Amino acid sequence: MSDWRPALIVSDLDGTLLRSDETISDVTLAELGRWEEDGVPLVLATGRPPRWMHGVRERLGGGTAICCNGAVLLDLTEFAVLAEWPLEPADLRAVTGELRRRAPGTWFAVEYGDQFRHEPVYQPRWDVDAPGVAVATLEEMLVQPVAKLLARHEQLPRDAFVELVAEAVGDRATVTNSSSDALAEISARDVTKATGLARVAAARGLGPEDVVYFGDMPNDVAAFDWVREGGGRAVAMAHAHPEVLAAATDVTDTNDEDGVAAFLASLRS
Structure with missing residues (x-):
């Protein structure tokens, strides 16, 4: 898989894309920008609700976010909820x-x-x-x-x-x-980051084999399984929960060491 390249980058936020001070580094933004220029977008997959996404939107400028662990699909550009799968x-x-x-x-x-x-x-x-x-x-x-x-x-x-x-x-x-x-x-029932990701990928004509997914906590495991079993890359942060490390195909540096950017850069080399 050394020449494998994703068609979709998906990342958790807290403990993954965000540093401990809840910022996204310039290094990470620059690397994501290079992939965006090549036609490979970023999708966020987070446990955060939409009300916690305003700062992220300002830093990234838009995009798509899977919020509340898959229960809400949010258009960050318009800041509009596209779909919901609630608990009744x-x-x-x-x-x-x-x-x-x-x-x-x-x-x-x-x-x-x-x-x-x-x-x-x-x-x-x-x-x-x-x-x-x-x-x-x-x-x-x-x-x-x-x-x-x-x-x-x-x-x-x-x-x-x-x-x-x-x-x-x-x-x-x-x-x-x-x-x-x-x-x-x-x-x-059956609502996870994996179900949200599958919907987003399918809407773009993509499958798990096209995805690189970054995460660090148990709420990422379902998405890790979907990506890994389908032939994509499930990348755990170095500090990730043991369940996440066990489900990963790869491990990268910590969030404070810009692990997402480091792994993406390795795919370009």
């Missing part, structure tokens, strides 16, 4: 009820549109006072479809909690994690 109220009620029963001390939040709602005891780690962020009761949060349900536990270890959530949810929804703490991200 009936499933929200079933999932939250089962989790509250199995793991007392689990608290919930939801993402929908440009809004974020969380229970009073839920402790957000970011943008607590940002526009669109508000406290709500669980009952208030379950009355409409949501892009992502977040379940947090302040006492249990991350991996143990995420495993507990996955067992409780079963096949009713999709569970993943992209955080260093006990935060489970829950999407509609």
Whole structure:
């Protein structure tokens, strides 16, 4: 595969394309620009909701983003939602009820549109006072479809909690994690970064064999599997979660070492 070149570059954001200070380096932007000039675009695949994409849009200037772990397809150029695959109220009620029963001390939040709602005891780690962020009761949060349900536990270890959530949810929804703490991200059944990526690639007449995908956390594993099994390149950052490293075809430098740019440059040499 030494002469292999992608037709589509896909990257996670936090811990991957973004440095630890949440910037995209000039080195990375220049390398992405060279590929863009050759007709190879960048697509973002992130757990972030659309409301967290404004700064990225300003730095990149546009493009396409798969947000909320595959639940939202966003046109960054127009900043318009193109499609959504939400978690429905009936499933929200079933999932939250089962989790509250199995793991007392689990608290919930939801993402929908440009809004974020969380229970009073839920402790957000970011943008607590940002526009669109508000406290709500669980009952208030379950009355409409949501892009992502977040379940947090302040006492249990991350991996143990995420495993507990996955067992409780079963096949009713999709569970993943992209955080260093006990935060489970829950999407509609069969909605992952892989399903979002497959839709974006198919719309361009491409398949997994045409994709190079960069990631670092468990919410990237489904996309890694889709790309790897289809003959593309699934590239883990050097600091990636063990599950991501195990699913990768390649490993590159860390995000703070511009690993995405370094790997892309190696494909050009």
